Amino acid sequence: MTQYNKKKIGILLMSSLIIIGLLAHKYWSRNTTAGSDRIIANVEGCEITVDDFKEAARASLSNKYASADNLKTKFDILDDLITKKLLILEAQNKNFDKDAAFLKEIQHYWEQALIKRVLNEKLSELSLKIDVKDSEAEKEYARMRQKILAQTVILHNKKAAEELSKAADNFDETKVKYKDDIVLDEPDKWYLYGDLPRYIEDIVFDLKQGETSAPIAYGSNWMVVRVLGEEKGQIESFEKAANSIRQNIFQRKREELFEKWMTTLRSNSSIDISVKNLKKTEVK
Template identity: 30%
Template sequence: MKKCFEKVIFITLIAAWVFLLCGSVKCEDKVLARVGDQVITLEKFNKRISQIPPFFRQRLNTYEGKKEFLKKLIETKLFLKEALRLNLDKDPDVKARIEYSREQILANEYIKRQLINIKEEELRAYYDKHKKEFFQKEAVKLRYSVFKTEKEAKEALKKGSLKRRWAKWVERGQLPPKLEDVVFSLKTGEVSDVIKAGPRYYIAKVEEKREARQKGFSEVRNLIFAKLRQKKQATALKKLKKNTEIIINEELLKK
């Protein structure tokens, strides 16, 4: 068993090396690895990589990344072979899960092909029409403490301690007017005097300041894409529901 496994690893290393040398040459028939009577071709290997989300796919741009991914494929083949030997594919529960996965894959593929066909012009048009939506207000990164009495606030100010150990960004319009006026007049690193706003007393420190500005298209492109995709999906779903009779047995669902 050990020798067999070592042989598989040896083939893996050689095949990965061939993969690096292949370059632009047509490699559909190149065998990257053999696992018993099964083969993993370079074409299938590349296809599997292309199906991985971009964020994770970038980790496979190196030799080590490809080798690790191939190792996982080999392990899957080994476990799959044993699962089939034990007829696990005939198990009702397993078959139900496979069918569920199949339905999810097909539904997602429909969404991907039919609903996410959003052109660059659409994204740009949305941005131009909704620029106010992407206007970044003036903001401060604020650290503050709240007190019930003025005496407590003054004692804390004298000691130079702020209870809140972390800071958060606050835009204009998010704070009570009296507190906001003082906070936005502070310089970076400056600590306020005791501020009375409503029934509470505050001490605030500004750690950073951010000027108001219009966000550029490139900054919000992905956000716009997500918005339009969600809108298209909702519209399509509404149409499908309208054209399909859907009956739900609420009483049975409650049991």
């Protein structure tokens, strides 16, 4: 082949490629939606937009060292997106998206996402209303240092519990008198702050040695606690513990505010319960 013919063929090939490129561009422009510069790929009619890619890139690169400006990295991210699109299309072709179990799973996810959102919003709102005073942190620290020796008695009769709480020095004799009403008579025991349920602890740790609590509701029973002794424990300094203490108080206050809000929400809502259906429902 002469040099002239080679040159002629090269010009023809180049011209053909240019024409094909122009036709392809014309076809693509005609067969994509408006704003096609926002579309990175089209998989069986499913578009992958610039926004789709950016969202996937942010998630993919958050725990990696790769640069988002690297073209290979971009192709890797796009390849993952295309794979996902193809798998979704395959699942749809098999009608998995119409399966009852799948739809139930989607509903569950949707409900959980809504609950998470409303909880985050409400907790953020409640947080703005909370103030932890220095005196509260100091009182909490003092309780953390406390160790108390206590005698705990649980009774099923409130009147017997009231009599026992007023017995003072006749505590043991009164226990004998109401022995048939006693559900549990705990041996004397040392308690640290945090060993008891919060609502009981708030009462017990305010008692002095020799004092007895009023009856404390304990499920369907009543608890009476008598403090027999006190000691101061060794813990880190207030300066070191202060931030942690304030955070604990903050969390507790927020939980209390949330419970109050939930109580109000329940009381303002129409809720009907079929006890009959609840009783006959078997859980296996």
